[in-house]
Amino acid sequence: MKLAWKEMKKNKARFMILGSIVFLVSLLTFIISGLANGLSHDNAALIKDLPDGQFYMNEDADETYNLSKIDESTQNRIIDEENDAVAFSIQMGFVNDADDKQHSVAFATSTDSKLFENVEEGEIVLDGSLKDKGIKVGDTVTSKQLNGDFKVQGFVDQKKFGHAPVAYINMKNYQEMFHVHEMQMVFIPGMEKAQDISGLQSFSNKDFLNTIPSYSAEQMSLNMIVWFLVVISGMLFAVFFYMMNVQKIGLYGILKAIGVKTGSLFRMMWSQMLFITAMALALSVALSQGFTMFAPDGMPFNLTIETTTQLAIIFVIIGFIGATLSGIQIKKVEPLQAIQQGEV
Secondary structure (H helix, E strand, O other), X not given: OHHHHHHHHHOHHHHHHHHHHHHHHHHHHHHHHHHHHHHHHHHHHHHHOOOOEEEEEEHHHOOOHHHOOEOHHHHXXXXXXXXXXXXXXXXXXXXXXXXXXXXXXXXXXXXXOOOOOOOOOOEEEEEHHHHXXXXXOOOEEEOOOOOOEEEEEEEEOOOEEOOEEEEEEXXXXXXXXXXXXXXXXXXXXXXXXXXXOOOEEEEOHHHHHHOOHHHHHHXXXXXXXXXXXXXXXXXXXXXXXXXXXXXXXXHHHHHHHOOOOHHHHHHHHHHHHHHHHHHHHHHHHHHXXXXXXXXXXXXXXXOOHHHHHHHHXXXXXHHHHHHHHHOHHHHHOOHHHHHHOOOO
């Protein structure tokens, strides 16, 4: 450790450059990961907040909830047989406030359930984000699809679908607006293993989220960027330590000649890697956790401590692998040949 620390003090500029690059890459990774989580919640909080269970859609819907229709007799049988089972539907639409300003919403309705807001006919419960648009409890909002008005009964926190605020309405109002009588889906909470139900296809929570086109495409793109950045950080460590090791072949030869073990040289390199990574990660974690304080209003950003810890551990592992691969040449160094090269 003393040898590693002496070398870092002697070559401050080199190690500061590597630390700065690792800091920038890790900070960018944390921020993109936070955006991915934030967009995930903003896109499908209505579904993500449900407990683990099984979703059922019509087999003929081709895994598209908009095309799914659950036969009423099948729906009633499932609800009667399964505890807390609920049938629900979602459809995108618009509401107009008292100033006739249009707002995009995701209309949602369900059978009686504690998992969804239950509202009376002619009432509506909105996501809290619409408060910022000037809508208040007791206001009247309208929809061109409904012959009548909605009275705002209340607001719920963080209920989004398709990046639109959720609007809970009564089933009769939903049927009138969208000219349907069947519900789109049935959800059975707490069911770990799906049951075979004739004519229906089952989905776990994760599988159902992936059937939402905007959700799967969005998350795949952002997660791919995150993993590319992680791989790039590993390559940076490998290249940096490889170049350092090439320049120190003569030094390694002398150290081996005086009895320093190869394992000690590897431990020196690992301790340098861990020190640089720890300093860079500590700074990037602090800045990424405080990013919400100066992020633009409305930016969906959600970086949990769990996600941060997982990414930090991955960075350390990748850095360790990269440094170790670059150090394989240390094992091959022959003291006499290295000394003869004259590079000390």
